[in-house]
Amino acid sequence: MPQPHVLKPVPMFADNYLWLRISPAGAVLAVDPGDYALLSQVLQEHDWRLATVLVTHHHADHCAGLPELRQMHPGVPVYGPESVEGVTHTLYGGETLDTGDTGIWQVLTLPGHTRHHLAYYHESDKILFCGDTLFSGGCGRIFDGDAQSLFHSLELIAALPDDTQICCSHEYTLSNLQFAQHIEPANIALQNYRLSCLLKRNRDEPTLPVLLSVEKAINPFLRTALPSVQERLAELLPDSAKNPAASEVFAALRRYKDDWKPPVR
Numbered sequence: 001m002p003q004p005h006v007l008k009p010v011p012m013f014a015d016n017y018l019w020l021r022i023s024p025a026g027a028v029l030a031v032d033p034g035d036y037a038l039l040s041q042v043l044q045e046h047d048w049r050l051a052t053v054l055v056t057h058h059h060a061d062h063c064a065g066l067p068e069l070r071q072m073h074p075g076v077p078v079y080g081p082e083s084v085e086g087v088t089h090t091l092y093g094g095e096t097l098d099t100g101d102t103g104i105w106q107v108l109t110l111p112g113h114t115r116h117h118l119a120y121y122h123e124s125d126k127i128l129f130c131g132d133t134l135f136s137g138g139c140g141r142i143f144d145g146d147a148q149s150l151f152h153s154l155e156l157i158a159a160l161p162d163d164t165q166i167c168c169s170h171e172y173t174l175s176n177l178q179f180a181q182h183i184e185p186a187n188i189a190l191q192n193y194r195l196s197c198l199l200k201r202n203r204d205e206p207t208l209p210v211l212l213s214v215e216k217a218i219n220p221f222l223r224t225a226l227p228s229v230q231e232r233l234a235e236l237l238p239d240s241a242k243n244p245a246a247s248e249v250f251a252a253l254r255r256y257k258d259d260w261k262p263p264v265r
């Protein structure tokens with residue numbers, strides 16, 4: 001039996017993850033190296049070799065480590081969108097990327113959070129590095145992207161196999177789940193999932209990766225076609241359009257969450 005690759009979220013900054021996937025021979029694929037010193041420290045600690053870098057989008061917490069990384073590892077390819085400075089191989093989405101030891105990746109274009117945003121999907125191991133597109137229990141805020149694009153990007157993610165492991169770039173899960181419960185107070189799967197995440201965070205463990213099947217059961221942003229979510233939103237926003245399309249419900253839900261504050265206990 002060949003040894004499996006290891007998937008490792010490394011906490012970075014206040015609530016980011018630097019995702020690593022390590023081959024049995026110690027070759028590392030790193031996603032969104034916002035902090036090069038942290039990456040370098042982890043590589044040294046384990047005697048791992050940096051082999052491939054993937055970048056999802058241009059926000060500094062995802063790519064600020066690139067200048068130093070390029071200096072220290074001049075031969076390592078850095079894949080990412082055009083909008084990211086420091087990329088050695090520009091991608092546009094739709095490519096298949098053979099990174100040798102660190103796997104074959106499908107490049108998806110998932111705009112919405114930003115206008116240019118890529119994600120990387122490993123078809124045989126069913127791993128998705130989705131940057132700031134989807135979070136557990138929530139989704140990215142809209143910066144230079146737009147709600148329609150983000151809605152379609154989440155639809156693309158939802159079309160992947162249910163047992164896909166979703167590797168999000170931030171540990172926002174508990175606060176997202178508070179909002180999710182505000183939208184779907186009667187969702188039992190959501191209540192159970194929140195308990196399991198509370199236990200993990202109490203032990204200082206990541207809540208990620210999360211299975212797509214779980215997200216489909218608990219994430220209101222993937223559930224905007226459901227009457228229960230639509231009725232709840234109509235109740236919260238009585239002036240909204242009647243019989244809205246799922247994409248309109250999504251846009252209204254995204255706007256509503258931008259201004260939502262959890263109740264003070």
Ligand SMILES: [Zn+2]
Nearest residue numbers: 057059113132
């Ligand atoms: Zn971002």
